[in-house]
Amino acid sequence: MNDLVAEAFNSLSKAQAQFLRNLPKAELHAHLNGSIPLSCLQELARESNINSETLSETVSKGLEVFERGVELNVIDDFFSLFPAIYALTSTVPALATVTREVLSHFLAPGSDGTPSQCQYMELRTTPRKTNHMMRGEYLDTVLNEVEKYSPETAALLISIDRRMSLQDVQECVDLAISLKEQGRRVVGIDLCGDPLIGDMATFLPYFERAKVAGLKITLHIAETPANTEEDTQTLLSSGPSRLGHATFLSTAARDIVLRERIPIEICLTSNLLCKTVKTIDAHHIRYYLEHNHPIAICTDDILPFRNSLVGEYALLMAAPPLGLGLSDDDIRKIAHMSFLSSFKGGQVATHMN
Numbered sequence: 001m002n003d004l005v006a007e008a009f010n011s012l013s014k015a016q017a018q019f020l021r022n023l024p025k026a027e028l029h030a031h032l033n034g035s036i037p038l039s040c041l042q043e044l045a046r047e048s049n050i051n052s053e054t055l056s057e058t059v060s061k062g063l064e065v066f067e068r069g070v071e072l073n074v075i076d077d078f079f080s081l082f083p084a085i086y087a088l089t090s091t092v093p094a095l096a097t098v099t100r101e102v103l104s105h106f107l108a109p110g111s112d113g114t115p116s117q118c119q120y121m122e123l124r125t126t127p128r129k130t131n132h133m134m135r136g137e138y139l140d141t142v143l144n145e146v147e148k149y150s151p152e153t154a155a156l157l158i159s160i161d162r163r164m165s166l167q168d169v170q171e172c173v174d175l176a177i178s179l180k181e182q183g184r185r186v187v188g189i190d191l192c193g194d195p196l197i198g199d200m201a202t203f204l205p206y207f208e209r210a211k212v213a214g215l216k217i218t219l220h221i222a223e224t225p226a227n228t229e230e231d232t233q234t235l236l237s238s239g240p241s242r243l244g245h246a247t248f249l250s251t252a253a254r255d256i257v258l259r260e261r262i263p264i265e266i267c268l269t270s271n272l273l274c275k276t277v278k279t280i281d282a283h284h285i286r287y288y289l290e291h292n293h294p295i296a297i298c299t300d301d302i303l304p305f306r307n308s309l310v311g312e313y314a315l316l317m318a319a320p321p322l323g324l325g326l327s328d329d330d331i332r333k334i335a336h337m338s339f340l341s342s343f344k345g346g347q348v349a350t351h352m353n
Contacts, residue, residue, distance in 0.1 A: 001307070008317075026342055028338060028341060029124070029244055029265040044089070066084075099142050103123065120154070162193035163193050173210050180213060188210075189218070220243075227248060241263075242296070243262055258291055294340065296341045
């Protein structure tokens with residue numbers, strides 16, 4: 001647990017901590033490769049070492065960073081962390097293992113009897129083509145694990161990276177549509193990746209194809225102050241069903257979000273540790289709470305950020321300056337918003353009532 005979350009959680013009374021553990025929660029913004037438990041990654045590294053006699057420099061250095069604790073100065077530092085993870089999850093067995101472990105981490109009760117981190121999860125991942133599998137095999141492997149849980153418990157979002165060629169974007173959207181038509185547990189498309197790369201106007205036709213096929217769209221948007229208004233407005237024109245982060249929306253963009261009631265995926269620890277938000281008190285969550293706007297509390301990437309979904313809710317409950325000091329009723333309402341904002345919508349919310 002990172003210091004921010006630990007201090008907030010440890011400041012709570014036993015009754016408050018138990019309230020948060022027992023509170024039904026939905027996780028809507030968790031990246032597969034960023035949510036692998038460290039112990040799982042270490043075991044994959046040991047197996048890799050046995051099979052190849054020596055770990056690559058990329059893997060060994062990456063593991064050292066995760067074991068020591070990630071320190072980020074700017075959001076760009078975040079993207080340099082993933083080569084080590086990708087190197088260890090490039091085969092079907094390894095991918096199946098990490099998917100199983102991530103889902104279990106969020107959805108299975110603790111060995112000590114503590115409730116699961118959440119009761120519903122939309123896991124997201126970018127299908128990768130490696131020397132050992134094609135993108136279709138990648139998605140089939142992930143879905144085989146997701147579909148071990150009920151439809152009211154787990155679903156998959158297929159991520160498109162801003163750095164992709166249009167040919168790769170088309171392949172990912174084609175796969176998403178095909179899998180949905182086959183009845184697989186794909187509920188939406190996510191846009192992710194380096195927020196300053198790519199001409200998003202060229203992606204719009206692919207988002208539209210996905211929507212026509214019945215898939216929902218969520219977009220990482222306005223993550224840095226360097227994101228242009230043109231980029232933001234272009235993305236909003238696609239008619240997304242949710243937005244990720246939305247940290248630096250202009251007044252005009254916020255007006256659209258409020259008018260359209262587009263839910264915001266809020267990742268408190270991620271924003272604080274990536275230094276896109278200076279303090280919890282200055283976080284843009286306050287704006288949306290004041291406007292009674294739908295939000296979902298999410299973890300983003302528990303591997304580098306050393307957070308948990310319960311910990312994110314602790315940041316809501318802890319008294320200032322450690323948290324926002326929200327009441328039980330306020331937090332219960334926010335948690336319910338997460339279920340309503342899911343791409344299964346009322347089905348999941350009704351199931352949890």
